[in-house]
Amino acid sequence: MVKDKKLKPELASGFIDRKGNELILKDRLIEIIKRNFQLFGFEPLETPGFEISENIGKFLPDEDRPMSGVFGFKDDKDWISLRYDLTAPLARYVGANFNDLSKPFKRYQVGTVWRNEKPGPGRFREFTQVDADVVGTKNILADAEVAILLADTLVKCGLSKSDFIIRVNNRKCLTGILEGLKIKNEKQIINTIRAIDKKDRLGDEGVKSLLGKGRKDESGDFTKGVGLDPKQIKEIINYINTDIEFFREAPDASYDGISKLYDEGIKELTNFFNNTRVSEFRDQIVYSSSLVRGIEYYTGTIFEAELLFKVKNKKGLDIEFGSVGGGGRYDNLVSRFFKNDAPATGISIGLDRLLVAMQQKENNNVENIGPVVICVFEKNQFLASPGKDYDITAPYYKILSMLRSAGIKSEIYSGDGSIKAQMKYADKRNSPAAILYGENEAKLGIVTIKNLKAGKEASTKIQNREDWRKNENIQETVKLEDLVNEIKKLL
Amino acid sequence: MVKDKKLKPELASGFIDRKGNELILKDRLIEIIKRNFQLFGFEPLETPGFEISENIGKFLPDEDRPMSGVFGFKDDKDWISLRYDLTAPLARYVGANFNDLSKPFKRYQVGTVWRNEKPGPGRFREFTQVDADVVGTKNILADAEVAILLADTLVKCGLSKSDFIIRVNNRKCLTGILEGLKIKNEKQIINTIRAIDKKDRLGDEGVKSLLGKGRKDESGDFTKGVGLDPKQIKEIINYINTDIEFFREAPDASYDGISKLYDEGIKELTNFFNNTRVSEFRDQIVYSSSLVRGIEYYTGTIFEAELLFKVKNKKGLDIEFGSVGGGGRYDNLVSRFFKNDAPATGISIGLDRLLVAMQQKENNNVENIGPVVICVFEKNQFLASPGKDYDITAPYYKILSMLRSAGIKSEIYSGDGSIKAQMKYADKRNSPAAILYGENEAKLGIVTIKNLKAGKEASTKIQNREDWRKNENIQETVKLEDLVNEIKKLL
Numbered sequence: 001m002v003k004d005k006k007l008k009p010e011l012a013s014g015f016i017d018r019k020g021n022e023l024i025l026k027d028r029l030i031e032i033i034k035r036n037f038q039l040f041g042f043e044p045l046e047t048p049g050f051e052i053s054e055n056i057g058k059f060l061p062d063e064d065r066p067m068s069g070v071f072g073f074k075d076d077k078d079w080i081s082l083r084y085d086l087t088a089p090l091a092r093y094v095g096a097n098f099n100d101l102s103k104p105f106k107r108y109q110v111g112t113v114w115r116n117e118k119p120g121p122g123r124f125r126e127f128t129q130v131d132a133d134v135v136g137t138k139n140i141l142a143d144a145e146v147a148i149l150l151a152d153t154l155v156k157c158g159l160s161k162s163d164f165i166i167r168v169n170n171r172k173c174l175t176g177i178l179e180g181l182k183i184k185n186e187k188q189i190i191n192t193i194r195a196i197d198k199k200d201r202l203g204d205e206g207v208k209s210l211l212g213k214g215r216k217d218e219s220g221d222f223t224k225g226v227g228l229d230p231k232q233i234k235e236i237i238n239y240i241n242t243d244i245e246f247f248r249e250a251p252d253a254s255y256d257g258i259s260k261l262y263d264e265g266i267k268e269l270t271n272f273f274n275n276t277r278v279s280e281f282r283d284q285i286v287y288s289s290s291l292v293r294g295i296e297y298y299t300g301t302i303f304e305a306e307l308l309f310k311v312k313n314k315k316g317l318d319i320e321f322g323s324v325g326g327g328g329r330y331d332n333l334v335s336r337f338f339k340n341d342a343p344a345t346g347i348s349i350g351l352d353r354l355l356v357a358m359q360q361k362e363n364n365n366v367e368n369i370g371p372v373v374i375c376v377f378e379k380n381q382f383l384a385s386p387g388k389d390y391d392i393t394a395p396y397y398k399i400l401s402m403l404r405s406a407g408i409k410s411e412i413y414s415g416d417g418s419i420k421a422q423m424k425y426a427d428k429r430n431s432p433a434a435i436l437y438g439e440n441e442a443k444l445g446i447v448t449i450k451n452l453k454a455g456k457e458a459s460t461k462i463q464n465r466e467d468w469r470k471n472e473n474i475q476e477t478v479k480l481e482d483l484v485n486e487i488k489k490l491l
Numbered sequence: 492m493v494k495d496k497k498l499k500p501e502l503a504s505g506f507i508d509r510k511g512n513e514l515i516l517k518d519r520l521i522e523i524i525k526r527n528f529q530l531f532g533f534e535p536l537e538t539p540g541f542e543i544s545e546n547i548g549k550f551l552p553d554e555d556r557p558m559s560g561v562f563g564f565k566d567d568k569d570w571i572s573l574r575y576d577l578t579a580p581l582a583r584y585v586g587a588n589f590n591d592l593s594k595p596f597k598r599y600q601v602g603t604v605w606r607n608e609k610p611g612p613g614r615f616r617e618f619t620q621v622d623a624d625v626v627g628t629k630n631i632l633a634d635a636e637v638a639i640l641l642a643d644t645l646v647k648c649g650l651s652k653s654d655f656i657i658r659v660n661n662r663k664c665l666t667g668i669l670e671g672l673k674i675k676n677e678k679q680i681i682n683t684i685r686a687i688d689k690k691d692r693l694g695d696e697g698v699k700s701l702l703g704k705g706r707k708d709e710s711g712d713f714t715k716g717v718g719l720d721p722k723q724i725k726e727i728i729n730y731i732n733t734d735i736e737f738f739r740e741a742p743d744a745s746y747d748g749i750s751k752l753y754d755e756g757i758k759e760l761t762n763f764f765n766n767t768r769v770s771e772f773r774d775q776i777v778y779s780s781s782l783v784r785g786i787e788y789y790t791g792t793i794f795e796a797e798l799l800f801k802v803k804n805k806k807g808l809d810i811e812f813g814s815v816g817g818g819g820r821y822d823n824l825v826s827r828f829f830k831n832d833a834p835a836t837g838i839s840i841g842l843d844r845l846l847v848a849m850q851q852k853e854n855n856n857v858e859n860i861g862p863v864v865i866c867v868f869e870k871n872q873f874l875a876s877p878g879k880d881y882d883i884t885a886p887y888y889k890i891l892s893m894l895r896s897a898g899i900k901s902e903i904y905s906g907d908g909s910i911k912a913q914m915k916y917a918d919k920r921n922s923p924a925a926i927l928y929g930e931n932e933a934k935l936g937i938v939t940i941k942n943l944k945a946g947k948e949a950s951t952k953i954q955n956r957e958d959w960r961k962n963e964n965i966q967e968t969v970k971l972e973d974l975v976n977e978i979k980k981l982l
């Protein structure tokens with residue numbers, strides 16, 4: 001098996017490893033989120049990573065080639081794909097189990113999704129999403145329910161109410177305006193949406209170019225525009241700059257009557273805000289005319305959670321962060337599978353992004369405390385001890401069992417190193433204490449506890465050799481039966 | 492988006508959906524396992540689903556074609572594969588981060604793995620594994636540590652000590668015997684191991700054929716044999732039938748001196764049992780000469796957890812269950828990446844199998860209680876209420892907030908149905924109660940609680956129309972401020 005030429009232990013491009021505190025925080029967030037989703041009456045569901053490619057289609061933004069952006073695999077019968085989100089598989093699930101489900105059907109799912117995109121700095125091809133959806137109702141109360149769930153979950157995860165807003169719009173308002181401007185071609189509509197979706201990054205001028213003849217970026221690459229006329233472009237730019245708080249006495253009347261679709265969108269938004277304004281998140285859930293969301297399948301209410309504090313990268317520089325979550329109504333996705341009407345609405349939280357943001361909040365600092373390490377004196381003691389005049393093997397396991405029964409992380413050192421190496425190991429593991437139990441201790445029925453936590457604190461103040469010696473000796477001997485209490489004091 | 496031809500909402504072959512109680516139990520088991528792995532001093536690690544194909548190699552049993560059995564994709568630069576276990580990615584991780592890690596390095600990982608095998612009844616292509624490994628030590632104490640961890644974790648998950656055994660052997664014993672029998676060709680050795688690995692299914696006669704000329708199965712398919720001579724076969728069959736409790740005063744002496752490798756294996760086993768026999772799992776961790784494990788990379792101690800109770804399928808029939816977990820020592824896997832010596836040992840729990848087994852233990856019945864449902868009287872009340880002489884919208888959210896603050900799963904009904912449909916919905920969700928708050932209640936500052944739990948219990952005893960009417964009326968009105976206490980009583 002061992003070959004002369006050694007392999008290079010590289011990660012596949014666009015993928016990362018996670019460990020330590022980051023992973024402990026991730027697990028904690030997932031637990032909080034699941035518990036909150038259950039509190040809101042959502043049931044768990046777990047669909048598999050692979051789906052029949054045709055069933056999940058391809059509704060990603062910025063991708064025009066069919067099935068690019070996903071990992072597809074030719075199976076015996078069909079092409080199968082790794083899911084790129086949790087919504088398309090939900091539609092398949094509902095399609096297959098419609099008659100058995102409660103109406104409405106409320107489910108949450110935590111799962112990995114994959115996108116076969118070009119990796120770049122901070123752009124990964126695998127991430128964890130957390131979704132909650134309500135399927136089988138056109139009731140706008142369900143849209144309000146998931147928006148409130150999104151806000152409430154962010155707070156439960158540790159954000160304060162002033163840390164974020166949830167921007168809300170209705171797809172019908174924008175498409176209604178486009179309809180009023182005689183833009184009815186489906187391709188033009190979706191490309192207009194995608195152009196507006198880039199407003200945050202390109203500004204009004206960039207959007208204007210994309211709506212018109214096209215845009216050349218810094219690298220010289222040219223993106224063909226939608227080809228609208230100047231009057232149409234002016235109206236659209238005007239509309240997306242009317243961001244106002246919406247839950248006033250009446251919605252902005254400037255576009256009333258421009259089309260039936262627009263009026264319907266306004267009616268839905270009014271209904272939506274009639275719910276959210278009496279919830280706890282009146283001030284967090286706000287109207288935003290420039291919010292469009294790039295995903296094609298949305299049909300009504302759309303929303304996006306945006307952080308109001310700056311997120312920094314590892315070098316301490318602000319990063320362009322985007323949203324930590326969002327969602328909306330998609331009334332036609334499930335009905336691809338049958339003739340029943342299955343309108344739906346939901347949210348998705350990008351857990352990896354949320355994790356990055358939460359690591360920067362002070363109240364989320366997790367310290368990864370290592371195990372108490374029971375040191376081992378003789379390398380082959382376990383083989384040797386039967387022939388000795390004292391038994392050391394059994395007491396090691398007795399000590400271990402005492403500690404673990406008390407819920408204290410602990411282990412017998414299982415490496416091959418000397419006592420010095422064992423101390424170095426305990427230090428690297430961030431262990432609170434090491435336990436010494438040798439021939440002496442065995443004969444007297446005592447244990448020696450080396451307080452590594454105190455040692456570490458003291459070592460930051462070491463001035464001279466004398467201090468260092470004191471620090472070396474932060475240890476005490478206690479009776480075996482007092483061990484657990486002494487360790488607990490020290491934790 | 493909506494096409495005339497409807498899609499068939501089928502699952503990809505070999506994949507399943509999970510939901511409800513099963514998933515709640517799965518989450519609970521994962522939580523218990525993670526907590527226990529931490530208690531034993533293991534740190535969390537999360538490697539990605541994809542690895543560079545060459546890096547994870549292919550060490551699955553029963554597969555001779557290179558890279559079959561895995562899902563591979565041609566990437567820009569390399570072929571990448573979905574991991575088929577968590578051990579090969581760990582080796583890659585250690586290879587990449589060796590200098591930064593504690594020695595030994597103890598990590599656990601919970602993750603999905605995929606195998607591109609022919610699906611069959613009960614054979615899936617995606618499952619969840621839970622692994623714990625100790626890397627960087629040859630100390631047999633580490634083998635004992637992970638075997639004890641496996642036993643302890645099964646008990647924490649809800650098995651009793653009499654529910655399982657952990658069979659243990661050492662690869663060096665078998666290969667030592669083969670060496671003594673002059674079987675030294677690597678291909679012959681691995682094929683002999685794979686033949687013995689089938690003992691449970693094919694019995695001694697089946698193994699004999701596979702070690703000799705070959706075997707024709709029921710379908711008429713012929714598997715070519717290893718081609719050993721009758722004396723060699725006899726000795727091997729003899730050895731694998733010497734299953735005895737090992738931790739006696741001295742190991743069985745029948746093969747002593749057959750080869751240096753065998754003697755080394757016996758020495759390691761003695762050392763191993765010197766540890767486990769003073770642990771809490773003296774009686775669960777037992778020697779088994781017929782245990783070989785089909786995976787090629789093992790080099791020393793091997794073990795496998797076997798359930799002692801019969802596991803039944805959904806039709807109540809006993810199923811051939813196999814092991815819920817196992818593992819062993821693999822001293823050469825990590826060193827494929829560098830010249831350092833990186834011996835390792837670990838365990839893997841098949842979570843999906845454990846889940847099936849745990850669902851059959853009575854103490855693991857999880858009841859999936861639904862949310863308290865706040866019923867909605869008028870379809871468009873939220874639009875309508877501002878014009879009415881009473882406000883109903885705000886109190887709905889107030890009731891909801893009261894319940895949720897008390898940790899009670901609850902929701903405002905978000906569908907489009909009548910009160911009757913809402914009751915049917917609450918029933919389907921297994922809700923403990925429905926809350927009625929209409930014009931009357933709003934004016935009097937009270938709520939009506941419909942006790943669905945009592946209703947359900949009563950309905951099993953319904954004899955006549957009169958009973959039914961009583962049952963329909965298991966409801967009470969309480970002051971708004973008493974609501975939470977009343978609901979708590981009822982839960």
